[in-house]
Amino acid sequence: MIDGLFETWVKKNSVIGEELSKTFNYHSTYKTLDDGLDTFTLGIYAYEKEGDTDWARDESGNLLPNIRRVCTLAADLSGIRRFLKVEKSSEGQNIWKVFFKVNVFFGGTALKARLAWYEGVSISHVHPQVTDIWLYLSGKPA
Numbered sequence: 001m002i003d004g005l006f007e008t009w010v011k012k013n014s015v016i017g018e019e020l021s022k023t024f025n026y027h028s029t030y031k032t033l034d035d036g037l038d039t040f041t042l043g044i045y046a047y048e049k050e051g052d053t054d055w056a057r058d059e060s061g062n063l064l065p066n067i068r069r070v071c072t073l074a075a076d077l078s079g080i081r082r083f084l085k086v087e088k089s090s091e092g093q094n095i096w097k098v099f100f101k102v103n104v105f106f107g108g109t110a111l112k113a114r115l116a117w118y119e120g121v122s123i124s125h126v127h128p129q130v131t132d133i134w135l136y137l138s139g140k141p142a
Contacts, residue, residue, distance in 0.1 A: 004057035018107035030096045037077040044070045
């Protein structure tokens with residue numbers, strides 16, 4: 001991912017069907033197993049003008065004009081600790097990664113999301129609880 005890059009998920013004034021969704025792949029990396037699995041957050045932004053833009057932030061990391069935060073998806077990753085995979089860093093040290101997907105659903109009156117991860121033979125999901133503009137994804141694997 002490139003810092004400051006803006007990816008359009010849905011074009012402005014698009015008619016959104018009930019089933020429209022988008023899936024994103026992510027991972028979190030830890031240097032030690034003592035590092036608690038933290039909260040993963042993903043900011044959702046909108047471009048206020050017509051047309052497209054390639055950038056959401058300037059070189060200093062500030063939001064550009066006409067870009068606004070819509071909401072933040074937040075997921076407690078502590079429930080998927082047992083799915084950490086050990087790898088070697090470029091320096092030869094052990095690091096631990098957990099891989100997961102974020103499914104964002106656009107249909108309906110509010111943005112919804114779901115966290116999914118692979119458990120070796122099946123895919124598990126956590127469904128969100130919605131509070132104001134924050135979507136909290138939390139819970140333990142099924």
